[in-house]
Amino acid sequence: MKVYLESFGCSASLASAEIMKASVERLGHELLGPAAAAEAEVYICNSCTVKYTTEQKILYKVRSMGEKGVQVIVSGCMPEVQLEDILHANPEAHILGVNAISRLGELLSLIERRMAEGLPAGGYLELRTSEPLGFLNVPRERSNPNIHICQISQGCNFACSYCIVKNARGKLRSFPPEDIVKDIRSAVAEGCREIWLTSQDDSQYGMDTGVKLPKLLCMISEIPEDFKVRVGMMNPFSVLPILDELVDAFDSDKVFKLLHLPIQSASHSVLKRMNRLHKMDAVDEIITKFRTRFEDLSLFTDIIVGFCDETDEDFEETVEWVKKYRPEKINISRYSPRPHTKAFSFRNLDSRISVQRSHALHKVCEQIKLGSKQEMIGWKGRVFVSKYTEMGDVLTRTDAYRPVVISGSGLKPGEYANVEITGAKPGYFMGKLIG
Incomplete structure (x- = not known):
């Protein structure tokens, strides 16, 4: 067929x-x-x-x-x-x-x-099956032959009031660490040089079994060959209990210094309605510890604008947080009521307010990005070759996962090189090889 x-x-x-x-x-x-x-x-x-x-x-x-x-x-x-x-x-x-x-x-x-x-x-x-089957150590038709996406768990043990995915994927079920290591080892043997660890919340890994994410990262880092690991989204409330061990595990040369920490809002009143189990002082503690250990750290976050009963003051708290911490990337979503969630019964804001706030936050983010990109021009350092681009160039990554495209280099995925960033495009940097 x-x-x-x-x-x-x-x-x-x-x-x-x-x-x-x-x-x-x-x-x-x-x-x-x-x-x-x-x-x-x-x-x-x-x-x-x-x-x-x-x-x-x-x-x-x-x-x-x-x-x-x-x-x-x-x-x-x-x-x-x-x-x-x-x-x-x-x-x-x-x-x-x-x-x-x-x-x-x-x-x-x-x-x-x-x-x-x-x-x-x-x-x-x-x-259907009641338990997740066939997610590891099976053949794949990869979207990119150099990137392997490894799902480390299914489900979530928390219940954000807006989230329908918890209802869809159920409670947390962490996959056996030895199966994950075997899966990644096979991918590396097949030529993959960038490994993405993914789940609904990577930092929940092992809360149901005992082998937590820091230990898993150490086990993965022991796999031979040159490759890099991108750790996916981690919620602040599940990072906090493993924070010190997690920072130590990120110290591996094989782990990108990328912290994807979704706050969703910087307003405590909004976070309470979202049933997000963290305070902003905990977010500050996490970011401070990571930035203290890794001076060149990339910070990603997710923000929902226009959540139920979000006031102008609530929104401004989020904007000020963004200006203070200057994340390299922010995934901005306008709140979308989902069936079967607690928030589905809440009173929604006028959609025009959500649109206005989304545009305002996007504008702030673009200004921050522009400044950050200009600061990076002239940067010199080591990069890891991730994959070929559609134009035949190579896309490399700094240790902090910043993308740098090199033309006419002859470099291959899995190799390291020293480069200088010479310019910036909307989605990446341009660079040249240096001795």
């Missing part, structure tokens, strides 16, 4: 998509690219339900593909929490549970049998 797979959402979702693509090809089906999507007999939608706009885009694709006579499979988070919406859009859409990516082949075989025998659709097929 001709199969087209489209994935939405986070890096964990992307990792699942890579595994499912490999499964499609391993079974002898033809995996189509976006340009050939119109030829598909089967459309796999690896869904995300974090934002309303994404949800609506997915429901449109599920409906329109079904109307064209294409067999539709919906995987990812949406089937766990919005099954009725999916089946309303397409009553014949088949369902693959978020934990059941290893059963895709089974589902494709059932669909193929129906098509070969000319049987009527007969309603949707649904395959």
Whole structure:
């Protein structure tokens, strides 16, 4: 069969998509690219339900593909929490549970049998598993052959009032550390030189088993060969209990000095309504300890603007925090009410206020980025070659994960080089080799 797979959402979702693509090809089906999507007999939608706009885009694709006579499979988070919406859009859409990516082949075989025998659709097929299976040590069709995305756990033990993902992925289940190390060791042997650790919250890893994230990072750092590890998002309230050990683990030469610490808001009243279990003095402690140990640290954060009953004063607290700590990257989202969450029943702000605040915060962030980029021009130091660009140049990373593109160098992924940053583009720096 001709199969087209489209994935939405986070890096964990992307990792699942890579595994499912490999499964499609391993079974002898033809995996189509976006340009050939119109030829598909089967459309796999690896869904995300974090934002309303994404949800609506997915429901449109599920409906329109079904109307064209294409067999539709919906995987990812949406089937766990919005099954009725999916089946309303397409009553014949088949369902693959978020934990059941290893059963895709089974589902494709059932669909193929129906098509070969000319049987009527007969309603949707649904395959699920209660525990996550097939996320590690399985073949992948990687989006980039030099980058391996390793999901280290499934689910979350906390309950932010706005978050639907907890309902979709369930309680925290950390994958065995020895399986993770084996998975990464195999990826490195296959030529991957950049490893992304991903989950709903990396710093929760091991809270249910005993082997915490710092220990896991030490185990990964012991794998031979040259590669770098990018640790994914970590919530302040789950970082704090392991802070000292985590800073020590980041001291490894194999770990990028990148701290992705979502605050969502700097207002304590908003954080309380969000059920975010941290105070801003804890955020300050975390950032201070990381910046004290690693002078050249990149700070990423996530912020939600326009959360229920957010006042002008609440928003200004967040803006002032951004100006003080100057993160290199801020993922800004306008609050989007999600079904089955506690915040769904809260009173929402006028959407025009959210739009205004989003624009204002984006403007502040752009000013900070511009200043930071100018400060980096002339910087000299060691970089790690991550991957080739579409233009045939190489994308390198500083120890703090800042992207530097080098042209005409002959460098290969996995190598180190000394460079000087000579200019800045909107999404990266330009550099040249130095002795």
